[in-house]
Amino acid sequence: MSEKKIVLKSSDGKTIDVAKAVALQSQTITHMVEDSCVGNEIPFENVTGQVLAKVIEYCKKHVVVDGETLTCKTVAHVIHTRTIDEIRTFFNVENDYTPRKKQ
Amino acid sequence: MAKISEFPDDLLIKILSFLPTKVAVSTSVLSKQWQFIWMWLPKLKFTNDYSNPIMLRDFISKYLPLHRAPVIESLHLKCNCESTEPEDIKQWVGIAVSRCVRELSIYRSVFYNAVFLPSSLYTCKSLVTLELDGNILVNVPQMVLLPCLKTCKLQRVIYSNEDSLRMLLSHCPALEDLTISGIAGDNMGALVVNVPSLKRSSLYKGKTCSSSDRNVIVTPSLKYFQVEDYRENVSYLIEHMPNREEADICVWQDIDKFLESMTSVKSLTLRVLRPVYLPVVVFNQLEHLTLHISNNYWSKLLVRLLKVSPELRVLNLDVDKYGRYDEYQTVIWNNEQSSVPECLLKSLETFRFSGYERREEERDFFSFFFQYACCLKYSSIFR
Secondary structure (H helix, E strand, C coil): CCCCEEEEECCCCCEEEEEHHHHCCCHHHHHHHHHCCECCEEECCCCCHHHHHHHHHHHHHCCCCCHHHHHHHHHHHHHHCCCHHHHHHHHCCCCCCCHHHCC | CCCHHHCCHHHHHHHHCCCCHHHHHHHHHCCHHHCCHHHHCCEEEEECCCCCHHHHHHHHHHHHHHCCCCCCCEEEEECCCCCCCHHHHHHHHHHHHHCCCCEEEEEECCCCCCEECCHHHHHCCCCCEEEEEECEEECCCCCCCCCCCCEEEEECCEECCCCHHHHHHCCCCCCCEEEEECCCCCCCCCCEEECCCCCEEEEEECCCCCCCCCEEEECCCCCEEEEEECCCCCCEEECCCCCCCEEEEEECCCHHHHHHCCCCCCEEEEECCCCCCCCCCCCCCCCEEEEEEEECCHHHHHHHHHHCCCCCCEEEEEEEEEEECCCCCCCCCCCCHHHCCHHHHHCCCEEEEECCCCCHHHHHHHHHHHHHCCCCCEEEEEC
16 A cells, blocks of 8 residues: 655645545545646645644544444454354354354 | 455464554454454553453463464553462463563553462573563572563562572663662562673662661662662671762661762652752762752751862752751851852852741741852742
């Protein structure tokens, strides 16, 4: 996975380096990246450095965890909160142990 | 979502990695597909199951040698029951060491037999974190080297001889974080901490710990230092620590030596157990001072401290309600400009006082303090 960075430039000349994955949490930034990518620097002529910093702070907190991790954590939660029989039912797991092996 | 029975083993292992070890182990009965998945988990945490301590011990003894993960990243053992024999724990630690363990944490209650550790632990090339708490014998062999150890916590453990601790610490070239907590009868001997790489250190010695010869602290890279030593007959030799940023001192003896070693500190917490004379020092970079006091004439010590802390911005004062203040007689503060602490006039912005009981010394101090603290932005006084 590449660690691509984007540079955001505010109206008062401040620049903020941000990982692409984080920046793309914002619809606005995504559109601007698609429309007007001059190298890797995106100008925000109507937004001050202070406001831009706050936006990026928000984006960092809401980065979506990758799908695989989310799935695993969900399954783990199910396992943690149910009995063995309930888990088998929930996930359609067939108990293929012969009766002697069952503990 | 695809059927779980179609998940590759890697994914099942990842699922179990989000569960407590005990729950992960229980999935082995789900089906044949799940039988050995838990045995690939790199992080294992076994805490006592009070309902079935013997079963747990038998289980670990049987399955740990067969564990399939090529690397056991972490092993946590909390074994405070009789049925877990010292031999068991020694064997389990040995297995973890042979599987390149990075983090080892063992707790053993003082009510059960002391645990001793395999000598292979003391030459473990992969160990990064070692936490030993309780009735554990630290028997450092002649050959000792822990090249990757960064964090070491030894709390209430026992040492096989008085040189063990020094031997151990002097063979940890990458050690950054050290916590040592003594206990009566631990055979620790003198506290010799000579570790050039150390950045954080917390030392605790209760009143009943044995008093010993010179305790030596040589830690030139130290940033954070905490010491609590209630022993009455000890002495310290402390080398100057230029990088010290934060210190928390609570000692009965040698407080002047501690203060002399940390003149570059930015944040200082001082718990004064008895009347003390300040050495001749200046805290040029001190910005935060917290003082806990419980005896007469604390205001004199405080004003002396203020005089040698020209950059102080935050002052927290905590007066012990149960301290002894009955011998105080009015102190007349010298109101000449040259005697007023510079930080009151130029830098002090925040003042917090806790334990206010309207005692005479408190009132005298306030009238002096508030007269000159002209930069205060925030001030609070609590009972």
